[in-house]
Amino acid sequence: MIEQIPSSIFFVDADFDVAAIALRLDGDYAVSEEEVDRGEEEFLDTFEWGLYWSGLALARRGRRYRLFSADGVVLGEGKGPRRKRPFWWDFPDGPIRDGITAGADIRALCPKLRMSRVRRSFHLLNVDEKTVLRLWLDHVVVGGDNQGPVEQTQLRLAAIRGYEHEYQAVRRLLQAEGLGQLVDGMHFLDPVFAGAGITVESVGSKTVVILERDISMGDGLRQVGLAVLGDIRRNLPGTIEDIDTEFLHDLRISLRRTRSLLTLFCKVFPEIHCNHYRSEFRWITQTTGKVRDSDVYLLKEGEYRSMLPASLHSGLDGFVRGMRAYRSREFRAMKKQLTSPRLARLLKDWQHFLENLPQPAEVAGRDLLCRNFAAKAVRKRFRKILAEGEKLGPDSPDTMLHALRIEAKKLRYLLEFFHSLFPAEDVILLVKHLKKLQNNLGDYNDLSVQQEMLGTFRSPVRVEDPKQVLVIAAALGGLVVRLADRQRQVRGEFDSTFADFSGDESRELVQRITRPAEDDHFSAGEGGRQ
Amino acid sequence: MKTVAIYSSKGGVGKTATAVNLAYAASVSGQRTLLCDMDSQGAASYYFRIKAKKKFNSDKLLDGDIARNIRGTDFSGLDLLPAHFSFRNLDLALNELSKKKRRQALAKLFAPFAEEYDILFLDCPPNLTLLSENIIEAADILVCPVVPTTLSLIALEQLLKLFKKLNADRNKIIAFFSMVERRKSMHLATMDKYSKYPLFLKTFIPYLAEIEKMGILRQPVGATARQSPAARQYEKLWQEVLQRGEPV
Numbered sequence A: 001m002i003e004q005i006p007s008s009i010f011f012v013d014a015d016f017d018v019a020a021i022a023l024r025l026d027g028d029y030a031v032s033e034e035e036v037d038r039g040e041e042e043f044l045d046t047f048e049w050g051l052y053w054s055g056l057a058l059a060r061r062g063r064r065y066r067l068f069s070a071d072g073v074v075l076g077e078g079k080g081p082r083r084k085r086p087f088w089w090d091f092p093d094g095p096i097r098d099g100i101t102a103g104a105d106i107r108a109l110c111p112k113l114r115m116s117r118v119r120r121s122f123h124l125l126n127v128d129e130k131t132v133l134r135l136w137l138d139h140v141v142v143g144g145d146n147q148g149p150v151e152q153t154q155l156r157l158a159a160i161r162g163y164e165h166e167y168q169a170v171r172r173l174l175q176a177e178g179l180g181q182l183v184d185g186m187h188f189l190d191p192v193f194a195g196a197g198i199t200v201e202s203v204g205s206k207t208v209v210i211l212e213r214d215i216s217m218g219d220g221l222r223q224v225g226l227a228v229l230g231d232i233r234r235n236l237p238g239t240i241e242d243i244d245t246e247f248l249h250d251l252r253i254s255l256r257r258t259r260s261l262l263t264l265f266c267k268v269f270p271e272i273h274c275n276h277y278r279s280e281f282r283w284i285t286q287t288t289g290k291v292r293d294s295d296v297y298l299l300k301e302g303e304y305r306s307m308l309p310a311s312l313h314s315g316l317d318g319f320v321r322g323m324r325a326y327r328s329r330e331f332r333a334m335k336k337q338l339t340s341p342r343l344a345r346l347l348k349d350w351q352h353f354l355e356n357l358p359q360p361a362e363v364a365g366r367d368l369l370c371r372n373f374a375a376k377a378v379r380k381r382f383r384k385i386l387a388e389g390e391k392l393g394p395d396s397p398d399t400m401l402h403a404l405r406i407e408a409k410k411l412r413y414l415l416e417f418f419h420s421l422f423p424a425e426d427v428i429l430l431v432k433h434l435k436k437l438q439n440n441l442g443d444y445n446d447l448s449v450q451q452e453m454l455g456t457f458r459s460p461v462r463v464e465d466p467k468q469v470l471v472i473a474a475a476l477g478g479l480v481v482r483l484a485d486r487q488r489q490v491r492g493e494f495d496s497t498f499a500d501f502s503g504d505e506s507r508e509l510v511q512r513i514t515r516p517a518e519d520d521h522f523s524a525g526e527g528g529r530q
Numbered sequence B: 001m002k003t004v005a006i007y008s009s010k011g012g013v014g015k016t017a018t019a020v021n022l023a024y025a026a027s028v029s030g031q032r033t034l035l036c037d038m039d040s041q042g043a044a045s046y047y048f049r050i051k052a053k054k055k056f057n058s059d060k061l062l063d064g065d066i067a068r069n070i071r072g073t074d075f076s077g078l079d080l081l082p083a084h085f086s087f088r089n090l091d092l093a094l095n096e097l098s099k100k101k102r103r104q105a106l107a108k109l110f111a112p113f114a115e116e117y118d119i120l121f122l123d124c125p126p127n128l129t130l131l132s133e134n135i136i137e138a139a140d141i142l143v144c145p146v147v148p149t150t151l152s153l154i155a156l157e158q159l160l161k162l163f164k165k166l167n168a169d170r171n172k173i174i175a176f177f178s179m180v181e182r183r184k185s186m187h188l189a190t191m192d193k194y195s196k197y198p199l200f201l202k203t204f205i206p207y208l209a210e211i212e213k214m215g216i217l218r219q220p221v222g223a224t225a226r227q228s229p230a231a232r233q234y235e236k237l238w239q240e241v242l243q244r245g246e247p248v
């Protein structure tokens, strides 16, 4: 069992007198000031605040980094990478690297907040001049949102093992003074963020849309469409700046979701001209494909390495070099499209289109409640998956698996778009089952794409040494063999995976999810009102 | 967790000075360190300005009531289990245990701390008793300061004999020369004669005023001045002990 050292944070005035604490304690105590440390500090986090959500904070000053836990305790300290937006793998081995790996994942750590900070450290000493409590007075100044600089002072206490008595005594004293305190579960940067007008968004790659239960079909589709458009816009700058590979990945997801939504629109509003948007969104999705593919291979470098004997590693290095060159060429081409007036116009028009969707009243004779419409779509998609999956035999061509994968993806999107209209637990369960099927189909597809690509890859970097050409070919050949093995295995697992998905449980879930609103006694009224 | 006992049956050879400064050196290098003051005189506790809690005593120790009597020193990564006056009776108390438990008692007591600490130091009182046997059982490494004089070497011989009697692994013993005074020809001659034995480390600790002054400043020499000759010498000693004790 490892002892937890208690600590706490109080909010105090900038001129708080730490030395006075000693005088007000019973017994012989003194406060000594140890050091003053001042400087500009920058806090880093991923685009989605991965460190914050894992209860951490990473600060740096020049190349010196410091990792904090949410309650302000320093977990690690040391020299780190120079680059402006480092990744966890840029850090040397040690507590910082270990601490941030899970929270940062494959995302870049971007500067989020700059503050100037004065930290004074104090010790509370007993009669023997033994330190019995550590205290820090942190005064920070942050550039505010629009109300000018924000100042804040926090007093942090950290107990010393075996001297909890003194820690408690000082805490009681400060509490009796009515000082505000950082409550359990709060992040020590929360008050600073609040003061500076910084909102820590909890969104993942996909904005979660909560629709009103009785929302009309048109309004529902519009809200989902606008949310997905928001995801596109959020991920576009990071993709163009090439901050990390997830921006492009998430951008592509939101583009695919948009296209899936478009298919719904076309069915619902046949009188609206959708073809223009369909072809434009197809265009922009396709321009991002090659860069994403090369990202996938580069991210798999370690995995590939572990698949090959050491003798072929230099061949893999050659491949990686070639892939990097290929990626930078493709990236330039993609960037041109992503910054083009054509895309800007598309997004603007699409927003206008969504905002001016015809009201349901104008399209009579259809399910006017979004819930009913969504339920019908889910039911239809589910039936289609069952039918197509059952047709699949051990010798069916890859194209059939591919088609099933697309159907599964469409169902997934539907469930995500409209989840707030369905019973939450049922949707979560169904998505869980669906995910297993999607993983099987996705793995199968990835493996065949990889084999195809590795078998035909031509490096844009000229390799002069004919021997090296052979080594690269040998490495790629080795990989293809390993991947083909794995693919056969995945294919072998399809039948049982599909049987699980198409079983009674999923069927019942779909039935519950898509039960018509009329049967639902919670329903506020008839579907056709308004 | 590696258990390092600083031991000699002879008094005043620099055991406590060694325990305090090696523990400090270990913690500075990032090892989570616990120093246990096994000597009822409490010299190590004194150097860290730590007193035992009122309710602590040798019975509590043998009952395994240790965790809440550990106290943090002024240095991060370095904790101390302070001595208590009653520790002078540890021998008697150990004697009362059943024969089976007697020699392993100490090793068992510290086993629960294996996760929390990387290194456990034991600062031992100068004697050759049941407690010493317990310490030998518990320790992975037994560091013996030897002042280069005949008397001090006798203590080392006694220890080797005890190891034989207990059938313990002699490789655990690491000796080094302590409180070496270059002006004294006897010191130099003794070192000359014995340093060829693999039992002895190359690093030795000279007699230094800085180390003597620890009694006034009440902190490890490295805390007073990280780069002082004494501090550097203890760091070197710690590195050599670690290297020697590697394949445990």
Ligand SMILES: Nc1ncnc2c1ncn2[C@@H]1O[C@H](COP(=O)(O)OP(=O)(O)OP(=O)(O)O)[C@@H](O)[C@H]1O
Binding pocket: B010, B011, B012, B013, B014, B015, B016, B017, B018, B039, B043, B124, B125, B126, B178, B179, B180, B205, B206, B207, B208, B209, B211, B212, B213, B214, B215
């Ligand atoms: N290398 C040294 N140079 C100068 N003085 C030293 C040195 N080592 C120890 N001393 C001093 O010698 C005295 C005895 O040292 P220390 O207490 O470390 O020995 P010990 O073996 O622990 O003694 P005991 O057997 O009483 O526990 C102390 O006053 C200490 O400050």
Ligand SMILES: [Mg+2]
Binding pocket: B015, B016, B017, B039, B043, B124, B125
């Ligand atoms: Mg001593």
